[in-house]
Amino acid sequence: MKVGEGRGLSWSSAANYYFLAFFVGVFVFFVVLAYFYDGYDESPWIVAALAAIVSIVSFVVFREVVLRRSLERERAARRLAHHLSAAKKHGQGREERIKFTLEHNAKFLSEIRSKSDAASVLGNLAEAHKEVFELCDEYLMIVTQEIAKARAGSPRVPALRKGSVTASKRHRYHMLKWAELRSRSFTSEAKNADTIDGKIGAAEEALEAVERAIEVYANEKALTDSREVLRVFLSSTRLRSFLDKAEAAEVAGELENAVRNYNNALIELSRHAGAFEDRQAIGLKIRSEVERVQRLMEK
Numbered sequence: 293m294k295v296g297e298g299r300g301l302s303w304s305s306a307a308n309y310y311f312l313a314f315f316v317g318v319f320v321f322f323v324v325l326a327y328f329y330d331g332y333d334e335s336p337w338i339v340a341a342l343a344a345i346v347s348i349v350s351f352v353v354f355r356e357v358v359l360r361r362s363l364e365r366e367r368a369a370r371r372l373a374h375h376l377s378a379a380k381k382h383g384q385g386r387e388e389r390i391k392f393t394l395e396h397n398a399k400f401l402s403e404i405r406s407k408s409d410a411a412s413v414l415g416n417l418a419e420a421h422k423e424v425f426e427l428c429d430e431y432l433m434i435v436t437q438e439i440a441k442a443r444a445g446s447p448r449v450p451a452l453r454k455g456s457v458t459a460s461k462r463h464r465y466h467m468l469k470w471a472e473l474r475s476r477s478f479t480s481e482a483k484n485a486d487t488i489d490g491k492i493g494a495a496e497e498a499l500e501a502v503e504r505a506i507e508v509y510a511n512e513k514a515l516t517d518s519r520e521v522l523r524v525f526l527s528s529t530r531l532r533s534f535l536d537k538a539e540a541a542e543v544a545g546e547l548e549n550a551v552r553n554y555n556n557a558l559i560e561l562s563r564h565a566g567a568f569e570d571r572q573a574i575g576l577k578i579r580s581e582v583e584r585v586q587r588l589m590e591k
Contacts, residue, residue, distance in 0.1 A: 313351035317344040356563075392438045394451055400431050401455050408462050411469075418473035418501075421466040428463035432456055467505050468512065474501035475518040488533045495526045531560050531574075538581070547589045554582045 321344035328336035404427055411420035435452045442449050478498035485491045499522040506515050538553035557578050561571060 310352070313348050316351065317348035320344050320347045392434060392448075394448055397435075397448070397451055397455055400434075401458060404428060404431060404459060404462060408466065411466060416473060418470050418477065421470040421473065425463045425467040425470065428459040428466070431459045432463070435459075464509065467508060468515070471502050471505035471515060471518070474498045475522065478522070488529060488536065492526065492529050492533065495522055495529065498522055499526065527560060527563075531557050534560060535578070542585060547585050550585050551582055551589075554578055554585070558582075 321340045324343045325336055325340035328339055404424065407420075407427060408424050411417070411424050414420045435456045439449055439452050442452075475498050478494045481494035485494055499519065502515055502519050502522060506512070506519065509515060534553045534557035538550045538557065541547070541549035541553060558575065561575055561578070
């Protein structure tokens, strides 16, 4: 599949779904109206309209929930695949050659400690912290497998459990530090970016780091706060990008492209309504621009 094809299919699927939601809403409207209408009172029209709106909104919310859960499952699967790959790489052929002995355990923990100390000295180098928590990931995966296979009363088990506590503590510290640094660095990267796309890219990379940390430490308020800030920034910047592209397309005489970008801006506005305090005013302005350009197309 070529680049862009998947996105096109996604937009097409979304359009079909929203059309279905609208159709169901219209159907609900007429059903409710037919049930309550008596020819004397106008309230059945209001009830029917409210029922239709509720059904459409329910369809939209259901789709967003399903997509969000699907994305979360995909991220969890990627993370599990990473752990399994790391453990396999470190321990490949271990059963045939030699098991994960106490000496191996001590050596691995020593490597974690030395890299952890180095990352702490370097302080603000995000990649150094990332290297440490990924090493801890690898160690914890191996130890989990070794404890499950160990014989009852094996002298390795207490050492492995103690090592897992040490690795877990360092994993938490370095992953949270990495996410914090990536979240803070996007500010300078976005400021120095020459284009809006560059700003969006910087924020997306920071958001990816924060969400990766949230998968492990979901109750960390600092992470959820950072995620919210990044989402607001991304939504407003994407909206500005669509509006700029629409205006540029109109200047170039590409009216259909202008309408497409205005509609994309409306979709962005509806998907992240909480990011915009004056959402209704912005929406009205964009819709008026769409109508204006469409009138130009008809001439």
